Amino acid sequence: MNDVSYLNFRIEYDTTKITFDRVDVVSELDDAGYFTSSVKNGIISAIWLASTPVDCHGELFHLFFNYDETSVANLHFISGKAQNSNRDNLGIQLNDGSVSPMPISITIPVVVNPSGNNSIPIQFGTLESIGTMNLEIQYDEESVTLNDVSVNLPSLSSFTYSANSGILKIDWTGAAIQNVSGDLFEMNFAYNPNAEPANNLFSEIRIVEAAILDEQNELVDVIGLNGCMSQNTEPAVKLFAPNGGEVWNSVSNTEKIEWGSVFLNTVSIYLSTDDGLSWVLVDSSVNVAKGFDDWTIPNVSSDQCKMKIISDEENEVFDISENTFSIQVVSGVEEERLPTEFNVDQNFPNPFNPSTKIRYALPVQSKVNLTIYNLLGQKVETLVNEVRPAGFHEIVWYAGNYANGIYFFRIIASDYIKTKKMILLK
Numbered sequence: 157m158n159d160v161s162y163l164n165f166r167i168e169y170d171t172t173k174i175t176f177d178r179v180d181v182v183s184e185l186d187d188a189g190y191f192t193s194s195v196k197n198g199i200i201s202a203i204w205l206a207s208t209p210v211d212c213h214g215e216l217f218h219l220f221f222n223y224d225e226t227s228v229a230n231l232h233f234i235s236g237k238a239q240n241s242n243r244d245n246l247g248i249q250l251n252d253g254s255v256s257p258m259p260i261s262i263t264i265p266v267v268v269n270p271s272g273n274n275s276i277p278i279q280f281g282t283l284e285s286i287g288t289m290n291l292e293i294q295y296d297e298e299s300v301t302l303n304d305v306s307v308n309l310p311s312l313s314s315f316t317y318s319a320n321s322g323i324l325k326i327d328w329t330g331a332a333i334q335n336v337s338g339d340l341f342e343m344n345f346a347y348n349p350n351a352e353p354a355n356n357l358f359s360e361i362r363i364v365e366a367a368i369l370d371e372q373n374e375l376v377d378v379i380g381l382n383g384c385m386s387q388n389t390e391p392a393v394k395l396f397a398p399n400g401g402e403v404w405n406s407v408s409n410t411e412k413i414e415w416g417s418v419f420l421n422t423v424s425i426y427l428s429t430d431d432g433l434s435w436v437l438v439d440s441s442v443n444v445a446k447g448f449d450d451w452t453i454p455n456v457s458s459d460q461c462k463m464k465i466i467s468d469e470e471n472e473v474f475d476i477s478e479n480t481f482s483i484q485v486v487s488g489v490e491e492e493r494l495p496t497e498f499n500v501d502q503n504f505p506n507p508f509n510p511s512t513k514i515r516y517a518l519p520v521q522s523k524v525n526l527t528i529y530n531l532l533g534q535k536v537e538t539l540v541n542e543v544r545p546a547g548f549h550e551i552v553w554y555a556g557n558y559a560n561g562i563y564f565f566r567i568i569a570s571d572y573i574k575t576k577k578m579i580l581l582k
Contacts, residue, residue, distance in 0.1 A: 157213060157248075159240040161189075161206040166234040169221070170443055171198040173229035177220035185216060199234065209241045230381075230445045264293070264361050264383030266447075268418050273303065273346045274385050276361065277339035285371045289328045290535070292365035295345070297322040299359045300385060303344040309336065323364065345385060358394035358416045359385040367527075367535055375527060375568070378541070382447055384416035391419040391473045393444070395465050400479025406453040410521070410545045413451050415465050415475070417444040422468045425449060429458040431480055441468060450543070457485045494546055495519050498572035503553075503565065507581035510556035514539070514565060521545050522569045528553060529564045536563065555580050 163185075169176065179193040179202050189206035202217065221229070238246040261281040267274050278291070295302065302324060305317045314329040326341060343361075363380035370376055386392070396414040398404070404411050413425055423442050426435040442449050459482040466474035495517035503512045514526065526540040536558065539551050553565075560582050566575040 157238060157246050158211045159209045160212055160238060160246065161209040161241045162239040162243075163202075163204040163216070163237070165200075165202055165217075165236040167200045167219070168232040168234055169198055169200065170229045170445070172443065174221040176200060177222055180218040180220070182216055182218075184210060184212060206241075230443075232445070261381070262291075262363060262366055262378060263381040264363065266383050266386065266416060266418060268386045268388065273344055274300075276343045276345060276383065276385065278341040278343065280337055280340050283336045283340075283368075286368055286376070287329065287371050288367075288369040288373070289326070290365070290367040291324075291326040291341075291363070293324040293326070293343070294360075294362040294364045295322055295324065296359045297348075299348055300345045301348050303346055305344070306342045307340065308338075308342065309340055347385075347387065358388070358392070360394075360396050360414075360416060361385065365538055366541070367538060373533065375525065375535075375566075382414065386416065386418050388418050391417075391467060391470055393417040393420060393423060393465055393467060393473060393475050395463060395475040395477060398461070398463050398481040399477050400481055402481040404453050404481065404483050406455045406457070406483055406485050410450050410452050410543070412448045413438075413463060413465070414448045415444070416447065420444045420467050420469065420473065423465050424468055425451075426464040426466070427454075428462045428464070429456055429460060429483070431460040432462050432464075432476065435464060438463075452545075453483060455485060456483055458483055495548060498522075498569055500567045500574050500576065502576055503578045507579040508555070509580065509582045511552055511554045512578060513550055513552050515548065515550045516567055516569070517548050518544060518546050518569060520570070524549075525566075525568045526551065527566055529566065531562050531564075539565075 176195045179200065181191045181204060185191065185204055188208045188210045189204055191202070191204045193200065193202040195201070200219070236248055238248050240246060263279040264276065265279065267276050302319045305324065305326060307315045307328065309328065309330065314327070317324060317326045319325070324343065360382065361384055362382045366378040366380055368376045368378055384394070394416045396416060397412065415423070417423070421444060423444055424440040425438040425442065427438050428435050438451060439449055459480065461481050461483055462477040464474060464476045496519055498517065498519060500514065500516040503514045505512060516524070516526070518524070521543060524540050524542065524544045525538070527538045528536040530536050537553070539553060558580060560580055563578050563580060564575055565578065566573070
């Protein structure tokens with residue numbers, strides 16, 4: 157921008173995830189004018205007024221936050237303005253974003269379009285020294301059709317994608333990415349004209365797998381935020397999970413309640429353990445932009461559970477699990493006993509055919525990544541890549557589709573990293 161004499165912006169942030177610290181202005185603006193900022197009720201307001209108009213571009217302001225939890229926090233532009241010395245408005249585009257304490261955040265937004273094609277970006281936080289990316293994204297192929305996928309990355313070496321049975325696979329390899337963020341891939345969907353109209357009201361788009369490696373071929377932690385396509389032109393909400401058939405364990409176990417919504421601000425969530433005859437409040441005033449709510453499973457046992465999500469502004473806007481799900485109470489022995497340190501056991505049995513169990517222990521709630529590699533160090537499968545509660549956990553690896561040989565599993569939980577060898581012998 158040239159001849160800039162005035163800048164202002166207002167940004168809303170998620171106060172449940174992050175705490176605002178300060179806004180800094182770059183030296184070229186600081187030396188050429190007056191800058192002030194304030195914050196109230198989760199909204200940051202900032203104004204810069206020039207004593208001498210300047211030409212400026214790139215990073216002009218730096219926002220600093222403290223994290224209250226390990227997750228993605230959304231940032232939403234309420235308004236922004238730039239003027240030159242003649243007080244003419246300069247054209248600017250406002251793009252929402254997110255911040256995360258994890259090295260990389262991946263966000264698929266909610267896109268509202270009543271008809272036609274929908275271009276949906278895959279948005280990344282800042283990437284540094286990244287050389288390989290493998291993404292798997294699930295979509296509802298009954299309601300939408302994937303037309304194509306495009307890439308917006310420098311130093312492109314190899315980019316391929318394929319789609320089968322509602323799973324989009326994206327593979328990218330190139331020279332190391334430095335300081336790149338934003339809309340790096342774009343998916344183009346069209347509504348399926350043969351689908352039932354109700355199916356197109358909300359079509360969930362879910363990040364199933366995200367394996368990103370740095371220059372040293374080390375796996376980088378990733379956290380993702382799912383999105384959806386919608387044909388709704390009025391306020392609406394759609395519950396994605398739990399939506400029937402899930403079996404969740406109680407006591408210190410956390411699961412995600414997931415939804416899509418349009419034209420709403422906050423929602424309340426209710427649980428029924430008697431197939432909808434009565435309801436108990438789970439959480440209230442939840443920011444819908446999150447798309448999910450971490451829920452600690454209560455110590456109840458029922459196979460007649462349903463969840464309801466309802467708008468705080470318009471009570472007639474709500475959605476309920478299509479079918480019942482189950483909550484199981486874990487045994488009292490396991491409930492009373494929590495590990496005192498991070499640990500992972502040797503898989504059992506070992507050697508194995510075709511499946512084996514891996515048991516690990518978390519003294520505190522932690523982001524866990526448990527991945528299988530072959531003898532060449534190539535990733536075979538990711539078994540766990542999410543936040544898990546404190547306690548003892550067990551995961552089964554079914555290797556029926558893999559060849560005989562030596563494999564390794566590596567677990568990363570907080571600062572704990574451990575790799576162990578296992579043998580598949582058919």
